[in-house]
Amino acid sequence: MSEGTDPVLSRLFTPKTVVHAHCDLPCGVYDPAQARIEAESIKMIIQKVGENSDADFRTRAIQIKEERSELVKHHLWVLWTDYFKPPHFAKYPQLHELFNEATKLAGAGGTKGSTDVATADKLLAKIDEISKIFWETKQG
Amino acid sequence: MSEGTDPVLSRLFTPKTVVHAHCDLPCGVYDPAQARIEAESIKMIIQKVGENSDADFRTRAIQIKEERSELVKHHLWVLWTDYFKPPHFAKYPQLHELFNEATKLAGAGGTKGSTDVATADKLLAKIDEISKIFWETKQG
Amino acid sequence: MSEGTDPVLSRLFTPKTVVHAHCDLPCGVYDPAQARIEAESIKMIIQKVGENSDADFRTRAIQIKEERSELVKHHLWVLWTDYFKPPHFAKYPQLHELFNEATKLAGAGGTKGSTDVATADKLLAKIDEISKIFWETKQG
Amino acid sequence: MSEGTDPVLSRLFTPKTVVHAHCDLPCGVYDPAQARIEAESIKMIIQKVGENSDADFRTRAIQIKEERSELVKHHLWVLWTDYFKPPHFAKYPQLHELFNEATKLAGAGGTKGSTDVATADKLLAKIDEISKIFWETKQG
Amino acid sequence: MSEGTDPVLSRLFTPKTVVHAHCDLPCGVYDPAQARIEAESIKMIIQKVGENSDADFRTRAIQIKEERSELVKHHLWVLWTDYFKPPHFAKYPQLHELFNEATKLAGAGGTKGSTDVATADKLLAKIDEISKIFWETKQG
Amino acid sequence: MSEGTDPVLSRLFTPKTVVHAHCDLPCGVYDPAQARIEAESIKMIIQKVGENSDADFRTRAIQIKEERSELVKHHLWVLWTDYFKPPHFAKYPQLHELFNEATKLAGAGGTKGSTDVATADKLLAKIDEISKIFWETKQG
Numbered sequence: 001m002s003e004g005t006d007p008v009l010s011r012l013f014t015p016k017t018v019v020h021a022h023c024d025l026p027c028g029v030y031d032p033a034q035a036r037i038e039a040e041s042i043k044m045i046i047q048k049v050g051e052n053s054d055a056d057f058r059t060r061a062i063q064i065k066e067e068r069s070e071l072v073k074h075h076l077w078v079l080w081t082d083y084f085k086p087p088h089f090a091k092y093p094q095l096h097e098l099f100n101e102a103t104k105l106a107g108a109g110g111t112k113g114s115t116d117v118a119t120a121d122k123l124l125a126k127i128d129e130i131s132k133i134f135w136e137t138k139q140g
Numbered sequence: 141m142s143e144g145t146d147p148v149l150s151r152l153f154t155p156k157t158v159v160h161a162h163c164d165l166p167c168g169v170y171d172p173a174q175a176r177i178e179a180e181s182i183k184m185i186i187q188k189v190g191e192n193s194d195a196d197f198r199t200r201a202i203q204i205k206e207e208r209s210e211l212v213k214h215h216l217w218v219l220w221t222d223y224f225k226p227p228h229f230a231k232y233p234q235l236h237e238l239f240n241e242a243t244k245l246a247g248a249g250g251t252k253g254s255t256d257v258a259t260a261d262k263l264l265a266k267i268d269e270i271s272k273i274f275w276e277t278k279q280g
Numbered sequence: 281m282s283e284g285t286d287p288v289l290s291r292l293f294t295p296k297t298v299v300h301a302h303c304d305l306p307c308g309v310y311d312p313a314q315a316r317i318e319a320e321s322i323k324m325i326i327q328k329v330g331e332n333s334d335a336d337f338r339t340r341a342i343q344i345k346e347e348r349s350e351l352v353k354h355h356l357w358v359l360w361t362d363y364f365k366p367p368h369f370a371k372y373p374q375l376h377e378l379f380n381e382a383t384k385l386a387g388a389g390g391t392k393g394s395t396d397v398a399t400a401d402k403l404l405a406k407i408d409e410i411s412k413i414f415w416e417t418k419q420g
Numbered sequence: 421m422s423e424g425t426d427p428v429l430s431r432l433f434t435p436k437t438v439v440h441a442h443c444d445l446p447c448g449v450y451d452p453a454q455a456r457i458e459a460e461s462i463k464m465i466i467q468k469v470g471e472n473s474d475a476d477f478r479t480r481a482i483q484i485k486e487e488r489s490e491l492v493k494h495h496l497w498v499l500w501t502d503y504f505k506p507p508h509f510a511k512y513p514q515l516h517e518l519f520n521e522a523t524k525l526a527g528a529g530g531t532k533g534s535t536d537v538a539t540a541d542k543l544l545a546k547i548d549e550i551s552k553i554f555w556e557t558k559q560g
Numbered sequence: 561m562s563e564g565t566d567p568v569l570s571r572l573f574t575p576k577t578v579v580h581a582h583c584d585l586p587c588g589v590y591d592p593a594q595a596r597i598e599a600e601s602i603k604m605i606i607q608k609v610g611e612n613s614d615a616d617f618r619t620r621a622i623q624i625k626e627e628r629s630e631l632v633k634h635h636l637w638v639l640w641t642d643y644f645k646p647p648h649f650a651k652y653p654q655l656h657e658l659f660n661e662a663t664k665l666a667g668a669g670g671t672k673g674s675t676d677v678a679t680a681d682k683l684l685a686k687i688d689e690i691s692k693i694f695w696e697t698k699q700g
Numbered sequence: 701m702s703e704g705t706d707p708v709l710s711r712l713f714t715p716k717t718v719v720h721a722h723c724d725l726p727c728g729v730y731d732p733a734q735a736r737i738e739a740e741s742i743k744m745i746i747q748k749v750g751e752n753s754d755a756d757f758r759t760r761a762i763q764i765k766e767e768r769s770e771l772v773k774h775h776l777w778v779l780w781t782d783y784f785k786p787p788h789f790a791k792y793p794q795l796h797e798l799f800n801e802a803t804k805l806a807g808a809g810g811t812k813g814s815t816d817v818a819t820a821d822k823l824l825a826k827i828d829e830i831s832k833i834f835w836e837t838k839q840g
Contacts, residue, residue: 023181023207024204024668024672025185025188025200026667027181027184027188027204029180031177033173034177037174041169045163045167048165056395058755059342059343060343060346060393062756062759063342063346063760064164066760067163077633077641081633081637081660081663082664084660089657089660096660097656100640103637103641108584108586112584113760115756164350164387164388164392165388197673198476198479199618199619199623200673202483203483203626206480206483210304217357217361221357222384229377236380237369243357243361244362247306247361248306248362253477255476303484303487303488305465305468307461307464307468307484309457309460309461311457313453317449321447324449325443325447336815339758339759340445340766340812341445343763344443344444444808444812446807446808478616479619482616482623483619483620483623486620486623497773497777501777501800502808504800509797516796516797516800520784523777524781527724527781527782528724528782532724535616583741583768585761587741587745587764589740589741600729601727604727605727620725621725624724624727627723628723
């Protein structure tokens, strides 16, 4: 059975927060965790590919990584268009660029086209930056 | 801007845990939060439908609720088939029935066919039961 | 032109029964044949991969096998959640385990991760067990 | 529990033939039953809509009928393009028109735009004509 | 048979330019026309809904409009992330905001939630602004 | 940044015509350009594969080419079933065969199974033949 990658999780196994999703009714439920989930999956896939030399396994991994990267892009786009409003962009002028860079990092020049763990880490770092701002706006 | 439904979240806005997803490589990343997210979205949709008498809005809500319910079923099926193994089923003999009931609660006899908040609450309660067992197995 | 794999079919070419599908209205139309169809397709793909050393062909086959395996899982999950009811599970106590094993056989540890015809045959055998019970319940 | 619509099935519950699907590897497995399954589902949906005056139920039915009709079109298109070859079209000169009419009957001017059982019956009849030719070609 | 909405088209019926799409290999083929196509479809749907009082037709139109709006968002997001690069954003500082507004106009506060032709026209105007910049960058 | 493949486009960058899509409401908006777009993307993918010996890149290209080929088939099928009516088939008796050949050229025996630019060119030529007839019927 697989272990979580977060040491806090591994120790406690007691998730106390509830993550939030989105639909465009809108239901009003959003959370950057959806993008982060897929990005972590991508990192795990890249690590597994590095440890497994079977050609068919690699084919499957490349294809699944492609799908997961597309999901990262989609979840981030949804946040950028549907959750964030003009006052947010006024307060955080770097937000547009941040989203543009993050979604590029999940594309052909990022995790779609790479099997380097460092690329996945860069994507995760960008998502964390977005996440920090997201939670600040929820608090404000 | 919408608020989260969890009072802890509303107060602190400081998500400390990382949720986990799944792909069937397998990447080894799973989390019942994915099903819970969609179920919370369903509950919000049902609440919004109750407060809005516009016919087109209702049509959109019924259709989006259908999709979100299908996603709940899918995420739960993935956990049941891909994460849980024979030793888990031996230790938690109620697990099969729990998943069967939970997925039925997201179907035609559950949140797909109902606009009653109580139905969404029943689904959320079942997912919580599954989630509790899931995190116990991660600890074991 | 391809030949069917069933000798009765190959001889007679006269399908006399009507297979049944499902939607979650529910329309009330179900049939294990939908899962079996995809499993047979998987078996054929595996056989063709064994006879063709072209790398691109193999890439295509691995990917299509992945999709078909996901469809097997989906069709079986639908039967387990939407068709079978508590009285069925009471009468056939092995049913939960049977579905769990069958869907695992179409996953990473089964036909998704394997190019062995024997794996496809095991999956087909499980589907046949489910099918036998399904038709008994229709008769009862 | 729902009953099959075929009287032979209802009496015997003993499916003896195996239906056949398709993938574009190609795996070489085809069967008009896939289109027929969805068309029967459409007919059942239309019948259920006639017996249920609930507005949300109708919304769901209209939407599911739309999806099922699209699936009928897809399965028929696959047969027309991927299974049937020039010699078949030479032997059955009506085949092009038959497929064109059948797919139109599952579109906006057919089961997508209609809640009339007669429209579903016309679609089923066309699929039967195609099916008859299909099985003749398998025999030839 | 339906007529195009562009008077030039209606007169000449002689398309001289070739539109361009995208995949994230990347293939390097992009064109704002993909978003425009779906936006024009949305406008036509809204116009048809205004002329047809049948309830089932309206249900179908609301649902199809939802899908087409999602496609507009997707095609625009792809352009924003995959085609446009930092030098473009430096040269056209309004570009981020333009895409953010355009995608919002295809969401719940835009064509998804509205049956007003004016909303579709606003979306089309935004896409034209993007298109103008796109073709300037191709020329540069 | 990629350049368009059409010399006229490359020179002028001034698209004057509006392309047209389809939904099955029907919205009445159709255009063979949708199929052509995907076919051009396929040709570019094949060219890029010929210039890049990286195995993972090839895996991605084969998979994306598969998806794009499926889209070509879909867009052509939609035109054949939803746009063209009996009077068109009477006037252009070659139309059925043309569509059948074009969709076959995007299948396993065409661009799905081939990495030869000539196959993509044959597909593009067939789409042009269809396009020519399409625009004649719009004029008539």
